[in-house]
Amino acid sequence: MTATCLTSPLFTDLYQLTMMQGYYFNGLHRQEAVFDLYFRRLPFEGGYAVWAGLEPMLETLESLRFSEDDLAYLGTLRQFRPEFLAALRDWRFTGRIEAFAEGDIVFPHEPLLTVTGALWEAQLVETMLLNSLNFQTLVATKAARCVLAAKSSPHGGEVLEFGARRAQGPDGAVSAARAAFVGGATATSNVETGRLFDIPVSGTHAHAWVESFPDELSAFRAYARLYPDSTVLLLDTIDTLHSGLPNAITVARELRGQGHELRGVRLDSGDLAYLSRTARAELDAAGFPSVNIIASNDLSEAVIAGVIAEGGRIDVYGVGTQLATAGGPGGGALGGVYKLASLNGVPRMKLTGDPGKASLPGVKHVWRATADSGETSPLQWDVLTLGDPPQPGQRVSDPVNPLRSAPIPAGLHWHPARQTVMEGGKRTRPARTLKEIQAFSARQLARVPTETRRLLNPHIYRVSLAPDAASLRQRVMEDLQAQHTK
Structure with missing residues (x-):
């Protein structure tokens, strides 16, 4: 049951x-x-x-x-x-x-x-x-629209469901995550949904993780030690381009030296198109073209399409509130x-x-x-x-x-x-x-x-x-x- x-x-x-x-x-x-x-x-x-x-x-x-x-x-x-x-x-x-x-x-x-x-x-x-x-049906439709928007990028893109904390109660969270998968989302952050329906679960870490350590680099290194084959680092706790990204590249080099690869970096605020373009360029220049750039921050199909139109280089979109609550024009x-x-x-x-x-x-x-x-x-x-x-x-x-x-x-x-x-x-x-x-x-x-x-x-x-x-x-x-x- x-x-x-x-x-x-x-x-x-x-x-x-x-x-x-x-x-x-x-x-x-x-x-x-x-x-x-x-x-x-x-x-x-x-x-x-x-x-x-x-x-x-x-x-x-x-x-x-x-x-x-x-x-x-x-x-x-x-x-x-x-x-x-x-x-x-x-x-x-x-x-x-x-x-x-x-x-x-x-x-x-x-x-x-x-x-x-x-x-x-x-x-x-x-x-x-x-x-x-x-x-x-409402959530599955929203998910399909987000997926189609993400796939319109010349570089491709996928959608993850991140909406449990904003969904209409526990049952709504599970139902929304299930429906989002029907609509084309590739994974969910909700572990219970993953267990119930045998679908992939995905997640990174929160800003609180970084704030719990003496400095950002220490936090990134600690996370990478625990999860060397699935590390995704959140870049914007302090400064995305001048702190988060350089520290992530440092950890990526250290992981590679130990026989592992950094899985991805996540952007959760700011100008996603500009930040993702810059991050992609610096990651590629540092020798890490396979590191995924993941974006969150109240995404919708319109936001995804806008980021792509402005040349954004995002690989994975974590869609939360707008997906789990089916928000936006004509939604609800x-x-x-x-x-x-x-x-x-x-x-x-x-x-x-x-x-x-x-x-x-x-x-x-x-x-x-x-x-x-x-x-x-x-x-x-x-x-x-x-x-x-x-x-x-x-x-x-x-x-x-x-x-x-x-x-x-x-x-x-x-x-x-x-x-x-x-x-x-x-x-x-x-x-x-x-x-x-x-x-x-x-x-x-x-x-x-x-x-x-x-x-x-x-x-x-x-x-x-x-x-x-x-x-x-x-x-x-x-x-x-x-x-x-x-």
Whole structure:
């Protein structure tokens, strides 16, 4: 059981439980319900999102049970009748879930995950699904953006996750580190995450280490004696270029004389572009071209891109606060929602005065088009239908603005974008390791058009409704409006 696997059914909002009780006493709890989980707006003003958090949720749903302690606590709330609490004793999640594979690239308005099951089962899991999948998708997307920025350097670059101390609590720290790895980070500073998911851990030393010794050089030498094959020295406790860097070069020479090599130096303040250029030049001149230059200091994809644009020579970016908290423009939270799409085979729809918040009724399929049938073929278009894949010549429409439409061109190759990942409350396939998910995500992101991947003003990837899905929405909407006007 992992730390990111939620094991208590009480990790939910109170109204889920009060609705469950209402369904139970009105004889509605066994009705077959279909709920879609999706988001309406891409985070970070970007062009894509990286779907993350699915595997821990599947683990949670398989093991979800009401314990005697859970039931006793609910009894103290004086809102739940004994008969309902007794029914919860045997409650299990037995539903079916269709979803994008974790690590896949996803877009607004398409159901990323669909739960089909008894109404009271599908209702209870809403909060935990949204909590896990919203947050991890947000962080994985942020990580992917940072990784793409780092790799835009002609000298290459990688991203480490350094955000535990700024994350939203212990669970948030572990979940953020896991999601960052899905998005392409190569290691984490969080040791517990490394243990749980078998991913690399990385770290240097703090300013306090240097301050604990009589002088900087003594501190560097002491650290190198302890860790001669993994020494990374923090340069800016006193003066980066006039103290830290010369002392690091001295220690690098001493390590080499003992048969070891200095692993890297870290910059944690100041003009990172200028400092890294200067450090690179001096390290190379001293005969240490393989020493990595690592940067931290409140980095984000924008800062990374800016450092590279100014000629910075950083090899590794330790991204902390902005990654673990998913900060920056358009960040902070992913607005994922979970809406009823069908009940006992009857389409259901949320109709509101804001057209952008209206839900899409019916049981939908998500089809993804590529230019050819190859596994590396670029992604072209996603279309929601009620059944068969889109056909050439069909006119498909925007999910928010039905007046915006376009015909399906010939020559596209269509395949189901989602798969059944749970049936009868049990997984339908073995769990993948985090490294497997990360590799898959990198392959999928490489298939996204370059214009959609860029950090600023990305092209909008097309997600459309097929005629059958659009017609159903119009019909349900008209029926609801007619009922309201009676």
